[in-house]
Structure formats: structure tokens, C-alpha cells
Amino acid sequence: MAATTRRSPDARGARAPEGPGHPVAEPVRALRRRTTAAQGRLLRFDATERLVHWVTATVVVSLAVTGAALYVPSFGALVGHRLVVEDLHVWAGVAVFLPLLAGAAGPWGRRLRHDLRQVRDLGPAEMDWLRSLGRRGRSALGKFNPGQKLNTNALAGILTVLFATGLLLRWGNFLPVSARTGATFVHDVAAFLLVGLVTAHVGLALAHPKALRSMLLGWVPADWARRHAPAWRAEELSPGGPQRGPADAADEGRHQRPGPHRCRPG
Amino acid sequence: MNDVTGPVPRSDGEGRPGGLLVPAEHRSPVGRRLFLGILGAGAVGTIFGQPLQTWVGSALSTVADPSGGGLAALLPGADRFRLYTVTGGFPEVARDRYRLRVGGLVARPLTLSYGDLLRLPRTQLTRDFQCVTGWRVPGVHWAGALLRDVLALAQPTSAARAVEFGSYDGVYTESLTLAEAYRSDVLVAYEMLGGPVSTAHGGPVRLYVAPMYGYKSAKWLSSITLVERATPGFWEQQGYDVQAWVGSSNGRHDTPVP
Numbered sequence: 001m002a003a004t005t006r007r008s009p010d011a012r013g014a015r016a017p018e019g020p021g022h023p024v025a026e027p028v029r030a031l032r033r034r035t036t037a038a039q040g041r042l043l044r045f046d047a048t049e050r051l052v053h054w055v056t057a058t059v060v061v062s063l064a065v066t067g068a069a070l071y072v073p074s075f076g077a078l079v080g081h082r083l084v085v086e087d088l089h090v091w092a093g094v095a096v097f098l099p100l101l102a103g104a105a106g107p108w109g110r111r112l113r114h115d116l117r118q119v120r121d122l123g124p125a126e127m128d129w130l131r132s133l134g135r136r137g138r139s140a141l142g143k144f145n146p147g148q149k150l151n152t153n154a155l156a157g158i159l160t161v162l163f164a165t166g167l168l169l170r171w172g173n174f175l176p177v178s179a180r181t182g183a184t185f186v187h188d189v190a191a192f193l194l195v196g197l198v199t200a201h202v203g204l205a206l207a208h209p210k211a212l213r214s215m216l217l218g219w220v221p222a223d224w225a226r227r228h229a230p231a232w233r234a235e236e237l238s239p240g241g242p243q244r245g246p247a248d249a250a251d252e253g254r255h256q257r258p259g260p261h262r263c264r265p266g
Numbered sequence: 267m268n269d270v271t272g273p274v275p276r277s278d279g280e281g282r283p284g285g286l287l288v289p290a291e292h293r294s295p296v297g298r299r300l301f302l303g304i305l306g307a308g309a310v311g312t313i314f315g316q317p318l319q320t321w322v323g324s325a326l327s328t329v330a331d332p333s334g335g336g337l338a339a340l341l342p343g344a345d346r347f348r349l350y351t352v353t354g355g356f357p358e359v360a361r362d363r364y365r366l367r368v369g370g371l372v373a374r375p376l377t378l379s380y381g382d383l384l385r386l387p388r389t390q391l392t393r394d395f396q397c398v399t400g401w402r403v404p405g406v407h408w409a410g411a412l413l414r415d416v417l418a419l420a421q422p423t424s425a426a427r428a429v430e431f432g433s434y435d436g437v438y439t440e441s442l443t444l445a446e447a448y449r450s451d452v453l454v455a456y457e458m459l460g461g462p463v464s465t466a467h468g469g470p471v472r473l474y475v476a477p478m479y480g481y482k483s484a485k486w487l488s489s490i491t492l493v494e495r496a497t498p499g500f501w502e503q504q505g506y507d508v509q510a511w512v513g514s515s516n517g518r519h520d521t522p523v524p
Contacts (some may be wrong), residue, residue: 073334073349077466080354083504121293153297157304165312169399177512180400182315185322186308188342 040222044143044214044234046111053104053215059099060198062161063092067191090189096159118142119149155197161190166169319343323404324328332403333459333467345403347395349466352500357486361462361470366416366454370430370491373421380470384457386411391451391476394511398479408474410455414448416490428496432475432489440484441496441508442475453478454487478510 045053066089069079079085094096104112122130125140144152165187172180178204205212214220225233311318322343323330330336330344339346349356361380369375389412395403417429422444429447431440446452455474456463463469468485475482481501502508507515 071348072340073347073466076349077351077356080351082350082352120297121295122297123293127294127296149297150300157301157308160305161308165308167335169313177396177400178316179312181319182312182400182404184400185315185319185343186311190308192342214308230274256329 042216042222042225042233044211044220045218047218048103048108049112049115050215050218052112055099056096059092059096060194063089063096064191064195064198066092071188071191084150090166090170093163096163115143119144119152122146122149126156139230141229141231142235143229145229151197151201155194158190158194158197162187162194166189307464320404332406334466347403347467348397348401351435351485353437354436356465357436359434359470359486364470365488366471367489368416368420368491369489370436370493371423371426372492373423374419376420378416378419380456383411383416383471385455386415389450389453391453391474393451393476396479397481398481398506398510406458407460408453408455408475409457410453410471412450412452413442413452413473413490414450416454417447417492420490420492422492425494426492427494428492430489430491430493430496431484431487431499432491433484434486434488438484438486438500439497440473440482440499440502442482443496444492446475449477475510477512479506479512479515481506482510 062245066085069076069085070082070089076082076085104116105110123140125137126142126146126149129137129140129145130150137184165183168175168183169187172183175183205215208228210220210224222233225236303466323345326338326341329338330341330346331339332346332429333339334349338344364380366378366383366500367375368378384393388409390409392405392407396404407469413429416472428441429443429444431442433439442452453476454471456471458472459468467486468483470485473482473484473487476516481499484499496508498508509515
């Protein structure tokens with residue numbers, strides 16, 4: 001399992017030399033990686049991740065607009081047609097996780113799955129970075145900083161709460177009225193939190209145009225990574241290619257069925 | 267992790283993304299805790315949401331306008347009406363041009379003006395307004411003529427069993443059985459929230475069926491038609507119960523709103 005990558009599907013070919021690897025593909029991939037690096041660019045988000053991001057963003061924005069039409073009286077009066085707006089909102093809501101699930105489901109989703117595993121927990125150095133509000137531990141910053149990791153988890157939690165309470169509001173006739181009142185209240189509060197988080201997300205993206213560009217074109221300049229994700233950059237540019245440690249492998253082991261297929265390159 | 271033969275881990279987490287070489291048990295599952303915490307808060311908020319909502323609603327009652335106007339009323343939990351319209355906006359009907367047609371199975375079809383309604387005996391009610399979707403506005407003041415007084419003017423024939431209501435929006439419909447229509451808490455309302463019914467709330471004249479969920483209380487009331495059998499109303503054609511009693515309809519057994 002040495003020298004196994006945890007990034008692009010390409011680099012994944014650089015897995016276990018002792019496994020049923022790809023003797024031909026490996027040098028090609030290593031070359032490609034070094035070429036990209038030589039251009040001073042690092043691949044941050046692959047096509048799957050970008051597509052999932054923008055489709056989900058479109059769905060969430062349409063949810064916010066239709067939700068506002070259902071919630072804000074003056075806007076609702078302007079739009080009218082409550083039944084139509086309600087249907088649009090409900091079905092957009094039902095679909096909100098589909099892009100993510102579809103993106104993570106197949107072999108095209110390796111990188112996405114890997115990135116998702118990254119954000120679940122923080123190492124001691126990252127906790128230090130967080131506690132010192134970014135003054136210490138910068139060298140430990142990986143592809144996602146602790147703020148981004150927490151934001152991802154908060155977004156996932158809030159979206160799940162909106163999804164669940166939304167289902168209850170639409171199809172929860174079996175509930176007592178108090179629970180429906182509660183679901184309405186929770187849905188409204190969660191929607192406000194989501195709009196706040198997304199606004200902050202968009203604001204930070206606009207403040208960091210190179211990060212924003214990587215969600216459009218995929219890559220960041222290596223210099224950008226030196227400042228914002230030094231550990232990730234060091235790993236990407238290390239001579240043996242990206243390496244994985246036991247903790248990471250253990251993480252993966254929890255989520256992938258152990259067995260021969262783990263050694264099969266994607 | 268035993269099946270991993272990897273590079274010798276570096277001694278600490280420094281220089282690695284998030285210190286990934288740190289054994290899993292030393293890593294802080296803050297992300298997962300945040301995620302699960304939000305789910306837990308959502309579940310608790312749903313189960314215990316009603317007292318919470320009541321508390322927030324009364325806390326906001328000094329600033330939030332229950333008619334739904336103003337920014338404070340937009341805060342989650344504020345006790346305010348959600349303004350629904352099923353067409354493209356709110357139909358504007360001037361008070362002096364307002365007409366209510368009463369027809370169908372009646373001995374005396376008639377058309378009432380806003381002034382005619384004001385001349386009928388005035389009934390006032392203060393009741394919570396309960397929407398079937400969960401929101402409620404406590405202690406709303408209503409005034410208007412009793413529906414039964416309006417019906418008495420038109421003299422329903424013995425064949426009449428139910429009442430259908432039409433709206434100036436041209437789309438919305440509702441209905442009551444004749445027995446329900448004769449209740450003393452069913453108003454042809456021209457006042458709510460301490461003033462004339464506004465256009466947004468269904469003015470100048472709307473129906474108010476106190477013991478039933480809000481969708482019964484048709485806005486912009488334009489016609490009352492006595493029939494033998496009622497056609498289900500707008501939302502009822504979308505699956506809501508025709509018998510919309512607060513507390514025992516739409517698959518629910520709630521404590522009726524006092």
C-alpha cells in the first residue's frame with residue numbers, strides 16, 4: 001500500500017507497487033503529475049466535484065428563491081401561484097442531495113469521496129490552528145482548512161435538517177400539530193442559517209478569486225497552495241507522489257470494504 | 267489498518283494535511299460532532315418546537331407585526347400570518363365596489379354590498395388562527411356578520427344541504443355543510459387584527475371559520491352558493507380534508523385550538 005495516492009483518479013494509479021498495479025500507466029501518470037506541477041498548477045477539484053458543486057448550488061439557490069416566495073409576504077404577493085411555487089420548492093428539495101450522491105457513487109467520484117472523508121475530523125495541529133484563530137499551525141493546513149471542514153459539516157447538517165423537516169411539512173400529516181409547528185419553526189431557523197452560511201461562503205469565494213477559479217477551472221497556482229494549503233502542496237509535489245499515512249488508510253478502511261478490490265486501480 | 271504497509275509515519279502531524287499521520291484516536295471528531303449536533307437540534311426542535319415557538323413568538327410579539335408586515339415579522343418563530351395566494355397576486359377590490367352574491371338553492375337570490383354587511387348584527391370573536399401546515403397566530407380579533415344571518419336573508423330552500431364559496435381571485439373555492447354554516451363561530455368577516463381586513467389578508471370581506479384550519483377561511487369572498495352537494499375546495503382537491511376541524515382532520519388528532 002506504499003505510495004498510494006488519495007487524490008486524482010489519475011494519481012490513484014500510483015498505488016501499491018506490490019499489488020496488481022499498472023506498470024505502464026504509473027510512469028505516464030507520474031509524468032502527467034510532474035508536468036502539471038511544472039506549470040505551477042495543482043488540481044484542486046476535478047470535473048465531477050465541480051459539476052456536483054454547481055448543480056447543487058443551482059438547486060440551493062432555486063430553493064432559496066422559491067422558499068422566499070413562500071415565506072416573505074411581499075415577495076410571495078409579487079410571485080403568487082402558491083401551488084406552483086410550493087411544488088417547485090418541494091421537488092427541488094427532494095432532489096437536493098441527488099447531485100452529491102450521483103457524483104460520489106461511481107468510479108468518477110473517487111476524488112470527491114476522498115475529499116469528503118478529509119473533512120470529518122481535525123488533527124491536533126488543526127485544532128491548534130482553530131484555537132489560535134489561524135495564528136499557529138499554518139504549516140499543517142491541508143487541502144481544506146479547519147474552517148472549511150467545519151463549514152462543510154455545518155452545511156451538511158443544516159441541509160439534512162431542512163430536507164427532513166421539509167418532508168415532514170409536505171408528507172407529515174400523521175404528526176400531531178405540535179410537531180408540525182416544531183418542524184415549521186426548525187425549517188425556518190435552518191433556512192436562515194443556511195442563507196447565512198452560503199452568503200459567507202460566497203463572500204469568502206469572492207475575496208479569494210484564485211480559490212473561486214479552482215471551482216470553475218479545477219486548478220490553483222502552486223504559489224496559492226503555498227500560502228493557503230502548504231501541507232497539501234508539499235504532499236502533491238513530493239518526489240514519490242502523494243503519500244498516505246496509517247491514519248488515512250484506517251479512515252479509508254472504515255468506509256471501503258476491505259478486500260482485493262481495494263487494490264484494483266480505478 | 268493492519269493490512270497497510272505504508273511509508274514510515276513521520277513522527278508528528280506537522281507538515282501533513284491536518285496531521286493525518288496522527289492516529290485516529292488522537293484526532294478530534296469535531297466535524298462529525300457538529301453534523302450530528304445539528305441533526306439532534308433539528309430533531310429536538312421538531313419534537314419540542316411548539317413550546318419553543320410559543321416562547322419565541324411571545325418574545326417577538328412586541329416587535330413583530332402579526333399581519334406579517336415589517337422585517338421583525340420575518341424572524342422564524344414570530345407569530346404572524348403567512349400570506350397565501352394561489353393566483354398571481356392579491357385581487358384588489360375597492361370597498362365601495364365590493365359585492366357579495368348569494369344564490370343557488372335559495373328563495374331570494376341577492377347581492378350584498380359592503381354597507382349591507384355592516385348593517386347586519388355585528389359579531390366579534392377572538393381566536394387562535396391555526397394553519398394546517400403548522401403555523402398559528404394566537405388571539406386574533408375578528409368582526410363581521412354571522413354567515414347564518416347572511417343565509418337567512420336569502421332563505422335557503424329545503425333542497426339546500428351545503429354552501430360553496432367563491433373568491434375574487436377567480437380560482438379559490440371552499441365549502442361547508444349547511445349545519446357547519448349555521449354555527450355561531452362562522453363569520454363573513456370585515457375586520458381582523460383590530461382593523462378592516464386588508465387586501466393581503468383577503469379584504470375587504472373574507473370568510474372566517476373559527477373551528478377549522480385556515481384553508482376554510484376563504485379570502486376575497488365573492489359568492490355564496492347554496493347547493494345539494496358541495497364540490498371539494500381548492501386545497502381539498504390537493505388532498506386536504508373537506509371536514510377541516512382543527513384537532514380531528516387531515517389524519518391528525520390534535521388538541522383543538524381554544
